[in-house]
Amino acid sequence: MKASHARRTYDQQCGLAYALDVVGERWTLLIIRELLLGPRRYRELLEALPGIGTNLLADRLAFLAEAGIVRPVDARRRTGGYELTTQGERLREPVLAMARFGLAMLAEQRGPRRASVVRASWAILAVEAMVDAARATADESYEFEVDSEVFHIAVDDGTARTRLGPAADPALRVRTDVTTFFDVGSGVIEPMEALLTGAVQVSGSAAAVRRCIVLLGLASERDDLGQLVPAQREN
Amino acid sequence: MKASHARRTYDQQCGLAYALDVVGERWTLLIIRELLLGPRRYRELLEALPGIGTNLLADRLAFLAEAGIVRPVDARRRTGGYELTTQGERLREPVLAMARFGLAMLAEQRGPRRASVVRASWAILAVEAMVDAARATADESYEFEVDSEVFHIAVDDGTARTRLGPAADPALRVRTDVTTFFDVGSGVIEPMEALLTGAVQVSGSAAAVRRCIVLLGLASERDDLGQLVPAQREN
DNA sequence: CAGTATCCTTCCAGATACTG
DNA sequence: CAGTATCTGGAAGGATACTG
Numbered sequence: 261m262k263a264s265h266a267r268r269t270y271d272q273q274c275g276l277a278y279a280l281d282v283v284g285e286r287w288t289l290l291i292i293r294e295l296l297l298g299p300r301r302y303r304e305l306l307e308a309l310p311g312i313g314t315n316l317l318a319d320r321l322a323f324l325a326e327a328g329i330v331r332p333v334d335a336r337r338r339t340g341g342y343e344l345t346t347q348g349e350r351l352r353e354p355v356l357a358m359a360r361f362g363l364a365m366l367a368e369q370r371g372p373r374r375a376s377v378v379r380a381s382w383a384i385l386a387v388e389a390m391v392d393a394a395r396a397t398a399d400e401s402y403e404f405e406v407d408s409e410v411f412h413i414a415v416d417d418g419t420a421r422t423r424l425g426p427a428a429d430p431a432l433r434v435r436t437d438v439t440t441f442f443d444v445g446s447g448v449i450e451p452m453e454a455l456l457t458g459a460v461q462v463s464g465s466a467a468a469v470r471r472c473i474v475l476l477g478l479a480s481e482r483d484d485l486g487q488l489v490p491a492q493r494e495n
Numbered sequence: 496m497k498a499s500h501a502r503r504t505y506d507q508q509c510g511l512a513y514a515l516d517v518v519g520e521r522w523t524l525l526i527i528r529e530l531l532l533g534p535r536r537y538r539e540l541l542e543a544l545p546g547i548g549t550n551l552l553a554d555r556l557a558f559l560a561e562a563g564i565v566r567p568v569d570a571r572r573r574t575g576g577y578e579l580t581t582q583g584e585r586l587r588e589p590v591l592a593m594a595r596f597g598l599a600m601l602a603e604q605r606g607p608r609r610a611s612v613v614r615a616s617w618a619i620l621a622v623e624a625m626v627d628a629a630r631a632t633a634d635e636s637y638e639f640e641v642d643s644e645v646f647h648i649a650v651d652d653g654t655a656r657t658r659l660g661p662a663a664d665p666a667l668r669v670r671t672d673v674t675t676f677f678d679v680g681s682g683v684i685e686p687m688e689a690l691l692t693g694a695v696q697v698s699g700s701a702a703a704v705r706r707c708i709v710l711l712g713l714a715s716e717r718d719d720l721g722q723l724v725p726a727q728r729e730n
Numbered sequence: 731c732a733g734t735a736t737c738c739t740t741c742c743a744g745a746t747a748c749t750g
Numbered sequence: 751c752a753g754t755a756t757c758t759g760g761a762a763g764g765a766t767a768c769t770g
Contacts, residue, residue: 268742268761270546273613273677275621276528276590279597286519286763293511302732311505313764318733328603338732350599354592355511361589362514368563368582375508382509389510442508503740503763521742537752548743553754573750573752 267323282327283351287312288320289358292329292344292351297381298424299333301341310377324348359389367447378438380409386445387413388422390476396420400431402464402472407438415475432464432472444478451478502558517562518586522547523555524593527564527579527586532616533659534568536576545612559583594624602682613673615644621680622648623657625711631655635666637699637707642673650710667699667707679713686713 270277283289287309294300294308305317321342324330329348334340344351363386366373383406391413401414403426412427413420436444440459443449451473454460462469473479505512518524522544529535529543540552556577559565564583569575579586598621601608618641626648636649638661647662648655671679675694678684686708689695697704708714 270525271610271612272525272617273608273610273673274528274617275594275597275601275624275680277525277597277610278601278608279593280524282597282600284521284524289515289519290505290507290512293509311764314733314766315735316763319762327600347600347603350596354589354596357589357592358514359510361585362510362512362517364585365517365562365582366510366513373508373513375506375512377506378508382507386510438508446510546743548745549753550744550755551742 279354282329283324285320287316288324289351289355291317291320291324292348293355293382293385295330295342295344295348296352296355297384299341299343301339304341308379308381356385356389359385363389363446366442373446374439378442380407380438383409383438383441383445384411384422384424386442387411387476390445390478391420391422392475392477393418393420395475395477397471397474398431398468400468400471401427401429402432402434402468402475403427403430405433405435406441413472413475420475430464431468432462434460434462434472436460445476450480514589517564518559520555522551523559524586524590526552526555526559527583528590528617528620530565530577530579530583531587531590532619534576534578536574539576543614543616591620591624594620598624598681601677608681613677615642615673618644618673618676618680619646619657619659621677622646622711625680625713626655626657627710627712628653628655630710630712632706632709633666633703635703635706636662636664637667637669637703637710638662638665640668640670641676648707648710655710665699666703667697669695669697669707671695680711685715 267281269281271281272278283292290309291305294305300308302317302321305321306312306314309317321330325332325342327347328345329351330342331345332338332340333343383404387404393415396415396418399416401412403410403412410426411422411424412430413422414427436454436459440449440454444451444454444460449459451460455462455469470479502516504516506516507513518527525544526540529540535543537552537556540556541547541549544552556565560567560577562582563580564586565577566580567573567575568578618639622639628650631650631653634651636647638645638647645661646657646659647665648657649662671689671694675684675689679686679689679695684694686695690697690704705714
């Protein structure tokens with residue numbers, strides 16, 4: 261019932277400043293992150309964003325809707341949830357770039373950084389940030405199961421897509437828990453180390469394992485395990 | 496003298512959330528933006544960031560230094576200013592991606608969006624965000640003078656660098672004011688329109704003009720002006 | 731479930747005074 | 751000049767009770 265209270269802006273003639281006027285407030289980019297994974301209901305957002313407070317979430321959604329970044333999935337029902345507009349989809353690259361930076365920071369400091377809120381679905385974003393299609397060498401797909409959340413990377417003709425759900429005919433199946441996943445992703449654990457200790461289980465050829473590690477930018481010079489990794493644990 | 500006040504964090508096991516824990520607070524990314532253009536003194540930062548307040552700037556710099564993103568240029572003298580560390584340089588991509596998003600938003604809404612704070616140096620960042628080396632067709636350089644701020648793009652063997660200062664032997668010299676610059680950059684004005692009205696002055700071949708427009712992603716379908724633009728106004 | 735309304739706390743802008 | 755320190759009103763954010 262106030263609405264008029266002139267929102268705080270940087271008021272600078274600059275692309276970055278304007279972007280931050282729109283998505284720079286606290287929580288906003290995390291809301292976007294959730295919606296980049298698909299439509300979400302109000303309740304789901306609240307659960308994915310512990311600490312946000314119902315009023316803030318409502319505020320942010322209303323503002324983002326007005327800015328044309330987000331819209332209700334179904335304007336008629338209140339319960340249909342929210343999704344990104346075409347404009348909002350444009351935030352994918354900036355968000356992934358930010359995520360890459362964050363992962364690099366984590367990798368650098370080697371601090372285990374045990375955060376208290378962990379969600380398997382964030383693993384998808386991490387994978388999407390890590391994948392560089394330029395490193396893809398074979399048209400095949402890799403399936404991940406992280407704490408019962410299933411998604412996959414499909415490499416096709418030099419481009420890589422990351423999607424929720426199982427892959428059709430994966431060259432590799434990877435299974436692990438979120439904690440191990442982020443430890444590997446941020447360089448706290450070597451992929452091969454995780455394999456050998458059983459924290460990560462894979463089924464697929466050793467060659468596919470290697471290609472996947474390369475695709476994700478996790479290859480280290482001393483990885484030369486060749487046949488060390490047999491196809492194991494089909495479930 | 497407080498220091499202990501446990502900084503607000505999202506505390507989520509997620510690259511994006513961690514990145515935002517570090518650079519997500521108000522003003523922080525704008526400080527980074529300034530430092531991406533080169534080292535800056537405390538005073539210069541204050542001037543580039545109207546409204547920030549001396550304490551906030553000091554807080555932010557101290558925190559960023561502790562996080563290993565920024566460092567004093569000269570640890571001995573207090574007056575040397577600040578620069579990005581190697582870690583901090585990693586923010587270039589996320590910042591440019593954000594700037595691209597912001598510019599796209601501006602372009603979409605066609606609102607002239609006259610911000611009250613305008614600085615020529617920000618034009619460099621905008622250019623850097625707009626350039627896509629994949630669109631480069633010739634090894635040459637383009638020089639810009641925006642409100643007496645001079646910088647250039649140098650295309651060399653499929654890569655493009657954006658740098659402060661004049662170009663060695665530019666194929667094109669562009670001269671304009673900041674306002675026009677951003678109007679063109681955000682699509683409010685067509686490049687050719689700006690040329691014809693004299694708001695933008697160029698010296699160089701029509702072909703170079705066209706290649707530069709393409710490089711910056713400003714080409715529109717109906718641009719087919721061929722010889723319409725003679726080399727003009729050498730100064 | 732999807733939000734409002736409310737209350738309280740924390741953060742921020744702006745001013746100013748102080749130090750080496 | 752290059753900061754640091756302190757203070758104050760106001761805006762943003764967090765927690766929770768409440769409503770259609």
